[in-house]
Amino acid sequence: MSNDIAHGNCGNGPLHAVATTEPAGFMSAEDKVALDDLAVGFLSGLILAPANKDYRLLINAPAAITVNSVTTISASGTCTATLKIGAVALGGAANAVSSSQQSQAHTTANEINAGDDLTLTVSANAACVDLSYTVEYTRIP
Helix, strand or coil: CCCHHHCCECCCCECCCCCCCCCCCCCCHHHHHHHHHCCEEEEEEEECCCCCCEEEEECCCCCCEEEEEEEEECCEEEEEEEEEECCEECCCCCEEECCCCEEEECCCCCEECCCCCEEEEEEEEEEEECEEEEEEEEECC
16 A cells, blocks of 8 residues: 555445444444544533623534533523524524523524524523523534
């Protein structure tokens, strides 16, 4: 073999099958499952003194993702937190933020394209303090 380009394709077709969860290819099926699990991610943050306004959580997304859920909680007070892609709210309910943790699943209008912004809009603020949020997402292959 004269160079790395020749590896894996030596005249009679590829030396290694494509990696899948079944059957195993270039890596074991177990390793492929573990690699696929890396596609799930989390974006978390804290807004100390939330006001009724927009907060940009992600600017110019580097890759396409699907937002699966948003979890919120505050130290005290209440507000409404609405997640938006650009100016469009995700499908599903907004989060009613309080000192009790709440999660909302999002199954429609929840795909972010590379280059999009993700915004959290706070409204109906009633002395909300320390708004914590976690956005769970899946990378779109």
